[in-house]
Amino acid sequence: MIKAAIIGSTGYSGEELTGLLYKHPNVEIDFLCSHSYVGEPFSNLYGNLKKFVDEKCISDEEAFKRIKNLDILFTALPSGKALEFGKVAIENGVKFIDIGSDFRLKSKELYKEWYNLDHKYTNLLETAIYGLPELNRSKIKEAKLIANPGCYPTASTLALAPLVKNNIIDTKSIIIDAKSGVSGAGRKASVANLFVECNDSIKAYGVATHRHTPEIEQNLSELSSKEVILTFTPHLIPMSRGILSVCYGNLINEMDAEELMNLYRDFYKDEYFVRIIDELPETRWVKGSNFCDISVRVDKRTNRVIVISAIDNLMKGAAGQAVQNMNLMFGLKENTAIEMTPIFP
CATH class of the missing domain: 3.40.50.720 (NAD(P)-binding Rossmann-like Domain)
Known part of the structure; x- marks a missing residue:
């Protein structure tokens, strides 16, 4: 044991x-x-x-x-x-x-x-090894110290990795608009997190200053082998848990959504916890699970790709991913104890 x-x-x-x-x-x-x-x-x-x-x-x-x-x-x-x-x-x-x-x-x-x-x-x-298994699995297996990724960086990095790795988008054009449930702010007492303050409202926060920004930039810079500077804006929404990350980038060449979906399916073909889906991701379909759902759309008018990902911020964005990393570190089956289906309703 x-x-x-x-x-x-x-x-x-x-x-x-x-x-x-x-x-x-x-x-x-x-x-x-x-x-x-x-x-x-x-x-x-x-x-x-x-x-x-x-x-x-x-x-x-x-x-x-x-x-x-x-x-x-x-x-x-x-x-x-x-x-x-x-x-x-x-x-x-x-x-x-x-x-x-x-x-x-x-x-x-x-x-x-x-x-x-x-x-x-x-x-x-x-x-320290950055503990995103889908990108660093071999290093994680040999690691002594794991830096478990942030919740926003997990959702955003998984959403953008295939595009950046394959030089599909202009990395200077990346914009990430993400929304999180209130549990992402932690359990500490805070007026901003009270029910009356959060319920029936949505707000942006940490605009141009959120601490997950350099973490996402670091991940994408490693994938692209060049410095990536992006715009990241998080929002707080009145639900307990979940993250929806909507990522935008300008395509270098014209591509349609089906081409890009095939690229994503191939990139993540061996990844149990990443689901490339035809429908638009929703947080309710990953709640309580370690899954990340991703889908891709193309705006042909602007030649811009839009990638949407959904995770549970307390699972794939925190504790579930930590257990996934531990399983790799000890040579266990990667999905041991975290193979649960999402909770619905």
Whole structure:
């Protein structure tokens, strides 16, 4: 059995991961750590897990002492908070997956610019593998430290990868318009996330400043072998979970939608969790699953391609993808414990 633990277990991503690891046939949860709920039974916080996960949350201090006994450590923490845990895990030969943002950007200068934080462990930053299995599977299998991708970057990168990799679009023309459910903002108390503030409304936020922008640009730059600068605008919509990413780019040559759909089908032909569909993707058809649905349209008037992707931000955008990465790291079947069908209605 793989001995695992989660730091930051009581946030939405941490809770989702806890449920997945509890059901995983090859995993034993050694401990759950929470800064805010030390000594509290986990199921008191999340009643859906009563009689499944009733153990008490431990403190950060206790967690540091027990890391050395693990096979893998997960962190689901705010920016800057996973660094010390990652350092201790790697020093003790424990595999480490950070669901947060602390190891996603390869440049410490870029990390400082977008997160206004100094990265203390650049040696770890240099060795971290970006955990998007559809693009980095072979590296993930050999990795000790995984930077689990952000939710918006997962949906957007998977949507644009075939176009950028095959030089189909002008990379200077990329615009991403994405929308997320409120769980993407985390479980912290915030007036902006209250029901009355969110319900019956939609709003853009982080316009031209959202921290996932450099992450998406980094991914697409690697695929295209040249610098990609794009426009990314996220929106908050009144639903619990899900991301819909609508991506635009100018075609270099004229192509029709069927040609591009065939390109996508070929690019992702071996990917279990990417579904290339004829219909326009909807978040309701991926809710509660690790799937990413993608479809392509072409606006012939403007010679512009429009790619739409849908994921569950807590699954393929966070906890589900973390388990997918763990399965690869330990040589397990990739879809173990995350092969569930989407929840509907």
